[in-house]
Amino acid sequence: MAVTGDETETGGLASCQLRNPPSGVPQCSAGVSAHSSQKPVEEALQKRELRLMKNREAARECRRKKKEYVRCLEQRVAVLENQNKSLMEELRALKDIYRHKVE
DNA sequence: ATGTTCTGTCGTCATAGGCG
DNA sequence: CGCCTATGACGACAGAACAT
Numbered sequence: 001m002a003v004t005g006d007e008t009e010t011g012g013l014a015s016c017q018l019r020n021p022p023s024g025v026p027q028c029s030a031g032v033s034a035h036s037s038q039k040p041v042e043e044a045l046q047k048r049e050l051r052l053m054k055n056r057e058a059a060r061e062c063r064r065k066k067k068e069y070v071r072c073l074e075q076r077v078a079v080l081e082n083q084n085k086s087l088m089e090e091l092r093a094l095k096d097i098y099r100h101k102v103e
Numbered sequence: 104a105t106g107t108t109c110t111g112t113c114g115t116c117a118t119a120g121g122c123g
Numbered sequence: 124c125g126c127c128t129a130t131g132a133c134g135a136c137a138g139a140a141c142a143t
Contacts, residue, residue, distance in 0.1 A: 046133055052129085054127085055128085055129095058128060059129090059130080059131085062128095062129060066130085
């Protein structure tokens with residue numbers, strides 16, 4: 001993938017995180033009066049903004065799910081480790097009993 | 104106290120995969 | 124095929140931990 005380099009939309013967004021107000025409205029109506037020819041541009045901007053917002057949310061949700069998944073796995077590991085531990089103990093005890101019987 | 108490294112979080116981009 | 128969502132990868136940033 002590699003970071004775009006040629007990202008032209010709004011000039012190198014990939015790296016402007018906090019320079020742009022996070023979330024929110026295009027905030028760029030400043031100085032641009034509403035010409036009718038401006039409409040498609042505004043529409044495109046709005047579309048982009050909506051897409052970014054949705055993806056932002058999706059990324060949050062995705063991370064939340066991933067964390068939850070990892071948490072579950074860790075929990076499972078803990079349970080299995082305990083299980084393994086007690087099975088080993090049981091095995092040791094049984095071996096012990098067996099040894100005494102043979103002797 | 105200040106500089107440096109580590110770690111976690113966020114927003115964005117690119118893209119795979121599903122759906123109509 | 125075009126649209127949409129989920130997710131991996133990346134860079135920016137902030138705060139914690141550590142070294143001096």
